[in-house]
Amino acid sequence: MTDNNFDLAQASKTIEKAGEGVPPLEKWNPEFCGDIDMRIARDGRWFYMGTPIGRPAMVKLFSKVLWHEQGKYFLKTPVEKVGIQVDDAPxxxxxxxxxxxxxxxxxxxxxxxxxxxxxxxxxxxxxxxxxxxxxxxxxxxxxxxxxxxxxxxxxxxxxxxxxxxxxxxxxxxxxxxxxxxxxxxxx
The missing domain is CATH 2.30.270.10 (duf1285 protein)
Known part of the structure; x- marks a missing residue:
């Protein structure tokens, strides 16, 4: 998956379906779909395609599906796993x-x-x-x-x-x- 195929709104809906709290990411094993242009800066700000994500609720939602594996960071749902960049700590x-x-x-x-x-x-x-x-x-x-x-x-x-x-x-x-x-x- 590339940024051209990544749908931020659809990803949000998929994550919302998982419910409150942190979902059981360790039980999910989706296919890797590629990297997207999403970055977490050292100061905690999230960016998508170079633009700050201004909605705190959306950032909070995405933070629930953050995953770390072999030194890399991902957003992980039951159906997809996409790579993101983290400047220091997520x-x-x-x-x-x-x-x-x-x-x-x-x-x-x-x-x-x-x-x-x-x-x-x-x-x-x-x-x-x-x-x-x-x-x-x-x-x-x-x-x-x-x-x-x-x-x-x-x-x-x-x-x-x-x-x-x-x-x-x-x-x-x-x-x-x-x-x-x-x-x-x-x-």
Whole structure:
């Protein structure tokens, strides 16, 4: 399938038929139909044929059928799988709340597509540092092997919530969520 054959409206209707929430993508095995000109930018904006998708409801709908396989990203329905481009991470986390849970404090992240993820063993926080700029890029696992970039204001919130600990002779900023400890960085 090429962009000439891809029908954005028809794809939306097919996804809507799957119902609320994230459908069982792991059970669907459609044929690969080719790549389409759809891109998710590092700042979380979605583009189709170079134009921003301005309807948040449509972006949210497409985010439900995002799939990651062998380093590539797809939109996957019961009948087709099309490749898309993702600049960094397919999700952007834009808020975090603290709550008490079964295993103590929990950090609950929300994405631009209204996904909620609780940091823990299944959803670890990882901070990668650019070797050239030394700029940190914090991520959290969201679903199906895909992760979300934690935006800068939320990362600053996490730094404020973090505690300084001595680990292997170095000072490290750490956070706890669902009984797991995550390192934000050392200094």
């Amino acid at each position: 999700f952007l986390l834009v808020s975090v709340d603290q709550q008490e849970g079964e295993y103590g404090p929990e950090l609950v992240f929300t994405s631009t597509t209204d996904d909620q993820v609780i940091a823990g063993k299944s959803h670890p926080i990882v901070v990668e540092v650019c070797p050239n700029t030394q700029e940190p890029s914090p991520y959290i696992d969201v679903r199906f092997g895909m992760r979300g970039l934690i935006n800068r204001p939320v990362f600053y919130q996490l730094v404020e919530l973090a505690e300084e600990k001595e680990i292997n002779g170095r000072s490290v900023l750490t956070l706890e969520s669902q009984g797991e400890t995550f390192e934000l960085g050392s200094f």
